[in-house]
Amino acid sequence: MSVYFEELDFRPTPMGVLSLRRRRQLGSGLDIYEIKLGDEFLMSSLFTVAEIALARLGLAALERSDLDVVVGGLGLGYTARAALENPSVKSLIVVDALAEVIEWHAQGLLPLGKEISGDPRCRLVHGDFFAMSDSSAGFDPLAPGRRFDAVLVDIDHSPRNLLHARHAALYTLAGLKRLAEHLHPGGVFALWSNDAPDQAFETVLAGAFAISATHVVSFENPLQHRDASNTIYVGVKAGLPIQKAIPGTSQ
Numbered sequence: 572m573s574v575y576f577e578e579l580d581f582r583p584t585p586m587g588v589l590s591l592r593r594r595r596q597l598g599s600g601l602d603i604y605e606i607k608l609g610d611e612f613l614m615s616s617l618f619t620v621a622e623i624a625l626a627r628l629g630l631a632a633l634e635r636s637d638l639d640v641v642v643g644g645l646g647l648g649y650t651a652r653a654a655l656e657n658p659s660v661k662s663l664i665v666v667d668a669l670a671e672v673i674e675w676h677a678q679g680l681l682p683l684g685k686e687i688s689g690d691p692r693c694r695l696v697h698g699d700f701f702a703m704s705d706s707s708a709g710f711d712p713l714a715p716g717r718r719f720d721a722v723l724v725d726i727d728h729s730p731r732n733l734l735h736a737r738h739a740a741l742y743t744l745a746g747l748k749r750l751a752e753h754l755h756p757g758g759v760f761a762l763w764s765n766d767a768p769d770q771a772f773e774t775v776l777a778g779a780f781a782i783s784a785t786h787v788v789s790f791e792n793p794l795q796h797r798d799a800s801n802t803i804y805v806g807v808k809a810g811l812p813i814q815k816a817i818p819g820t821s822q
Contacts, residue, residue: 575594575595576592576593576594576595577592577593577594578590578591578592579591579592579593579675579680580671580675580680582671584608584669584671586608586668586669586734586735587608587609588608588609589606589607589608589669589671589672590606590607591604591605591606591675591680591681592604592605592606592607593605596617602616602682603615603616603617604616604647604681604682606646606647606672608734613646614646614647615647616647616649616682618790618792618799619647619649620788620790620801621763621788621790621800621801621803622646622647622649622650622653622725622763623649623650623652623653624786624788624801624803625650625653625723625725625761625762625763625803626642626650626651626653626654626657626723626761627653627657628761628786628803628805629721629723629759629760629761629803629805630654630657630659630660630721630759632759632761632782632784632805632807633659633720633721633757633758633759635659635720635757636659636661637659637661638657638659638660638661638662638720638721639661639662639717639718639719639720640654640660640662640663640664640719640720640721640722640723641663641664641665641666641710641719641721641722641723641753642654642663642664642665642666642723642724642725643666643700643704643722643723643724643725643726644665644666644667644700644724644725644726645665645666645667645669645672645673645676645695646667646672646725647681647682647683648676648681648683648684648686648687649683650723650725650763651663651665651683651687651693652683652686652687654723655687655690655692655693660692661692662692662693662694663690663692663693663694664693664694664696664710664711664719665687665693665694665695665696666696666698666700666703666710667695667696667697667698667700668697668698668699668700669697670697673695673697676688676695677695696710696711696712698710698712700724700726701737701738701740701741704722704741704746704749704750704753705740705741705746705749707752709753710722710753717753718753718754718755718758719753719754719755719758720754720755720758720759721754721758721759721760721761722750722753722754722758722759722760722761723761723762724760724761724762724763725762725763726738728764728765728766729764729765729766729769729802730742730762730764730769730772731766731769731772732765732766742772742775743775744775744778744779747760747775747776747778747779747780747806748779751779751780751806751808754808755808755810756808756809756810757807757808757809757810758807758808758810759805759806759807759808760780760805760806760807760808761803761804761805761806762803762804762805763801763802763803764801764802764803764804765801765802766802767787767800767802768785768787768802769802772804773785773804776804776806777806779806780806780807780808780809781807781808781809781810782806782807783804783805783806783807784804784805784806785802785803785804785805786802786803786804786805787800787801787802788800788801788802788803
């Protein structure tokens with residue numbers, strides 16, 4: 572294939588055809604990695620600012636060390652790497668429903684793959700994040716019922732724009748309260764969304780957590796030569812007085 576475009580892998584999955592592509596951006600000379608599900612773009616290494624902010628904003632709501640963290644959705648790995656860059660993170664479990672994506676990281680087909688999979692604090696788990704959240708066993712297959720300091724989620728496009736209809740239960744009051752059962756007192760839930768702030772979801776979030784905040788993260792879109800933005804939602808569970816004030820919070 573041309574040096575400017577290469578399909579690195581192509582797999583049929585129960586969710587549709589999954590493909591990993593690399594293309595050369597002519598203006599900058601950078602290699603851009605993209606994952607597509609069918610005709611839909613799931614993620615691109617051209618847009619990673621908000622994925623990194625998800626980890627940073629979520630973990631910034633904690634004022635303790637030795638953090639046990641879950642990331643829902645491995646993708647290209649930018650949220651996971653941002654979490655591992657935090658020196659307070661003791662362990663990280665990254666849950667992804669697509670075994671193929673986990674394999675791409677383990678094989679080094681993705682730029683961050685070896686860095687993430689080679690970090691002794693990190694474990695990549697093939698599983699259904701939504702079923703795990705709804706289950707008393709939780710997110711660690713090796714330690715059922717284990718609780719965490721933070722759960723950071725980047726899977727669906729937004730609480731309304733879902734990859735699968737069955738994911739909708741997570742974004743209800745009952746679903747978020749079940750997720751919160753997997754957090755220690757004072758633990759943090761943070762969610763990435765491609766959409767603008769959703770007032771209805773903010774109300775649900777505030778009902779499930781003691782403290783809630785909405786952050787708009789802006790970044791340049793070089794394809795359209797304009798600024799773009801994503802939304803990060805943060806909820807803090809009631810409990811020990813470890814959380815500091817979060818800009819834009821409601822209690």
